[in-house]
Amino acid sequence: MVLLKQQNIRTALLILSTTIYMLLGAAVFSALENETHQEQKKNYFKTYNRIKDTYNMSFQDIEDLAEYIYKRRSINWALEPWSYAGSVYFTSVTITTIGYGHSVPQTVSGQIFCMLYAIIGIPLNLTMFQAIGERMGVLMTSLLRRSKRILGIKNKDVTLIELVAFGLIIWTVFLCGGAAMFSRYERWGFFRSMYYFFVTLTTIGFGDFVALQDVNNPGTRGFQSKTLYITSTLIMIYVGLAIASSVINLLVIRLMELQQPKRRKKNLSWKSGPRCDKCRSTNGGCKSQENVNLIENHAVTILNNFEDELVFRSYKQLRNKTVS
Numbered sequence: 035m036v037l038l039k040q041q042n043i044r045t046a047l048l049i050l051s052t053t054i055y056m057l058l059g060a061a062v063f064s065a066l067e068n069e070t071h072q073e074q075k076k077n078y079f080k081t082y083n084r085i086k087d088t089y090n091m092s093f094q095d096i097e098d099l100a101e102y103i104y105k106r107r108s109i110n111w112a113l114e115p116w117s118y119a120g121s122v123y124f125t126s127v128t129i130t131t132i133g134y135g136h137s138v139p140q141t142v143s144g145q146i147f148c149m150l151y152a153i154i155g156i157p158l159n160l161t162m163f164q165a166i167g168e169r170m171g172v173l174m175t176s177l178l179r180r181s182k183r184i185l186g187i188k189n190k191d192v193t194l195i196e197l198v199a200f201g202l203i204i205w206t207v208f209l210c211g212g213a214a215m216f217s218r219y220e221r222w223g224f225f226r227s228m229y230y231f232f233v234t235l236t237t238i239g240f241g242d243f244v245a246l247q248d249v250n251n252p253g254t255r256g257f258q259s260k261t262l263y264i265t266s267t268l269i270m271i272y273v274g275l276a277i278a279s280s281v282i283n284l285l286v287i288r289l290m291e292l293q294q295p296k297r298r299k300k301n302l303s304w305k306s307g308p309r310c311d312k313c314r315s316t317n318g319g320c321k322s323q324e325n326v327n328l329i330e331n332h333a334v335t336i337l338n339n340f341e342d343e344l345v346f347r348s349y350k351q352l353r354n355k356t357v358s
Contacts, residue, residue: 113246119264123246126268129155130275132239136247167280174200174280194288201281208277209235212270219263220245235274 085091091099114120115137127134129152139145178192178200213228220227222243230243245267 113264119261123264123268125151125155126271127239128152129159130271131156131159131237132234132271134239134241134244136241136244163275163279164283166276167283170276170280171197171201171284174204194284194291198281198284198288201277201284205235205274205277205281208274212274215266215270216245231270231274234271235278237275 082096085096086093113123115124120137124137126132128148139148174197175192178196179190182190182192209228209231212231213224216222216227216230217224222230226243230245233240233243246264
C-alpha cells in the first residue's frame with residue numbers, strides 16, 4: 035500500500051510538472067511569436083482591402099483566388115504528390131506520424147484507406163523503430179566500452195547517463211549532416227535546414243518546410259537524379275528516426291528510473307515467516323503483540339512484494355537489455 039501511494043504521488047507530480055512545462059512553453063511562444071503574428075495579420079488585411087478596392091472583388095472572390103494560388107503551388111511541386119514516388123513519400127510521413135500536411139487524400143475512398151492503412155502501419159513502424167533503438171543501444175554500449183579500453187579507463191561499465199550523452203552526440207552530428215545536405219540541395223539556410231530536420235526527426239512535422247516541393251529550385255535540379263534525391267532524403271529521415279528513437283528510448287528509461295520509488299526490503303522470510311524486530315525469532319518463538327500483528331500481515335506483505343515484482347519486471351528487463 036505504501037508503494038502504491040508513492041507511485042500515485044509520483045504520477046501526480048509528473049502530470050503536474052508536465053502541465054507546468056506546457057504552460058511555461060506556451061507563455062514563451064506567446065511572447066516570442068504573438069507580436070509578429072499580429073503584424074502579419076495587419077498586413078494581410080491591408081492587402082485584402084487593397085485587392086478588394088482595386089479590383090472590386092467580393093470576399094468569396096478573394097477566397098477563391100487564395101485557394102487557386104494554393105492549388106497552383108501544389109501542382110507545380112517538384113515531386114508529384116500522387117505519383118508512385120510521391121505516394122511512397124506520403125506513406126513514409128504517414129506511418130512515421132510526421133504528417134507534414136503538404137499533401138492529403140482528397141477522395142473519400144482515399145481517406146478511408148488512409149485511416150485503415152495508418153491503424154496497421156503506425157504500430158508496425160513504432161515496433162520496428164523500438165527494436166532498432168534497442169539494437170543501437172547495444173551497439174553504443176559496445177563502442178563506449180571499447181573507447182574506455184583504448185583510453186585505459188579501469189571502470190569499463192557503461193552507465194545510462196553515458197549512453198544518453200553518447201546518443202545525443204551522435205544525433206547532433208547526424209542532425210548537422212542532414213542540415214548541410216538540405217541546405218545544399220533545397221537552398222535553405224543552415225539554421226532553417228536544421229530546424230526542418232529536427233522537426234522531422236522528432237515527428238512533430240509542422241509542414242512549414244517540406245523537402246522536394248520547389249520545382250524551380252536549382253539545387254534540386256542539380257541533383258543527378260530526382261529519384262536518387264528522393265531516396266537519399268528518405269534514407270536520411272529513416273536513419274535519423276532510428277537514432278532519435280534510440281536516444282528517446284534511453285531518455286524514457288532514465289526518466290522511468292527517476293520516477294520509480296526505491297523499494298525497501300521487508301523484514302520477512304519466505305520459508306520461516308516474518309521475524310520479530312526485537313528477538314529476531316520467527317513465527318513460534320515470540321509471543322509479543324508486535325510479532326502477532328506481523329504474522330497477521332505476513333500474507334498481505336508477500337502479495338504486495340509479488341505485485342511489486344510484476345511492476346518492475348518489464349522495466350528491469352528493458353533497462354538490463356539496454357545497458358548490458
